[in-house]
Amino acid sequence: MAQAVLQPAANCCIILSLAKCPLKLSWCRRSAFFTNNKSVSRGRLQLQACAAATTQTDQEIFRPLADFPSDIWKDIDNTLFTSAASRTLEFDKIYGGEMEEVKNKVKEMLIAPTNEPAEKVSLINLISRLGVSYHFEAEIEEYLNYIFESQPTFVDDNDYDLFNVALLFRVFRQYGYKMSCGVFNKFKDSDGKFKQALSCDAKGLLSLYEATHLRIHGEDILDEALAFTTVHLKHLVDKTGSHLAKQITKALEMPLHKGIPRLEAFDYISIYGGDESNNENLLRFAKLDFNRVQLVHQQEISHVTR
Numbered sequence: 001m002a003q004a005v006l007q008p009a010a011n012c013c014i015i016l017s018l019a020k021c022p023l024k025l026s027w028c029r030r031s032a033f034f035t036n037n038k039s040v041s042r043g044r045l046q047l048q049a050c051a052a053a054t055t056q057t058d059q060e061i062f063r064p065l066a067d068f069p070s071d072i073w074k075d076i077d078n079t080l081f082t083s084a085a086s087r088t089l090e091f092d093k094i095y096g097g098e099m100e101e102v103k104n105k106v107k108e109m110l111i112a113p114t115n116e117p118a119e120k121v122s123l124i125n126l127i128s129r130l131g132v133s134y135h136f137e138a139e140i141e142e143y144l145n146y147i148f149e150s151q152p153t154f155v156d157d158n159d160y161d162l163f164n165v166a167l168l169f170r171v172f173r174q175y176g177y178k179m180s181c182g183v184f185n186k187f188k189d190s191d192g193k194f195k196q197a198l199s200c201d202a203k204g205l206l207s208l209y210e211a212t213h214l215r216i217h218g219e220d221i222l223d224e225a226l227a228f229t230t231v232h233l234k235h236l237v238d239k240t241g242s243h244l245a246k247q248i249t250k251a252l253e254m255p256l257h258k259g260i261p262r263l264e265a266f267d268y269i270s271i272y273g274g275d276e277s278n279n280e281n282l283l284r285f286a287k288l289d290f291n292r293v294q295l296v297h298q299q300e301i302s303h304v305t306r
Helices: 074-111 117-129 133-150 162-174 181-187 196-200 202-212 220-239 242-253 261-273 280-304
Strands: none
Touching: 074 117, 074 133, 074 280, 117 133, 117 162, 117 261, 133 162, 162 181, 162 202, 181 220, 196 202, 196 220, 202 220, 202 242, 220 242, 242 261, 261 280
């Protein structure tokens, strides 16, 4: 298996490949022949073993045997687990202090007071998509609960654009808060259809598209939004910059809500790294954390196969 490498800053690399198992097994297989009988019973072909009969009593009978190692688990026990554990310890020795430092800086950003909920929710979205939200579950839950309870109409009370409204809706829904889908009504025209002007807003459409995948039964406006955004995003792929085009293509193939979290984090680290406005501390922490989690997973896998 080839190693998939994402080149981070400085001297840290992110590797997705699992440790290879040095286990090698060899075996022989007897020849088998299908009979020329064309009859079929309930969809199954009748397989007959063919053997040459002989009357010679001194003819040697060949019986191929499997050639198994004396201890097929030896390399796994002594090499894989030990090497995986040692790599984790070595990583902690080299990067442990830096990880703790950048983690504290990200936490300071998260708990810093602000008068603009959208900015803080946007940060929570970044932390979540980069795969490090599990470090700050208490802080995230406390803030979202505070906003949802104390300012239940803050989306309607502010003149947010489509991108921000959809982002706010998705993040709150993602964390279990049932924000009303009525927040999207302002983006419809007098005929009850989504405004045609939105068809050129690639960033806003992508945000709304991702938000629609957290809809529940009976939310017709989100069903309409899914159809509307899908059509226009397909038309906009070749008309936007490569950075956004890649995000649109990926989302149309596999929406964020349906993706595998660790793979989504891997992809988004690359995307966020290409954003000129990225936060260096958050990006660095995401890369270090992803790399360490991979080492831990390798250690766990090597431990359970035996």
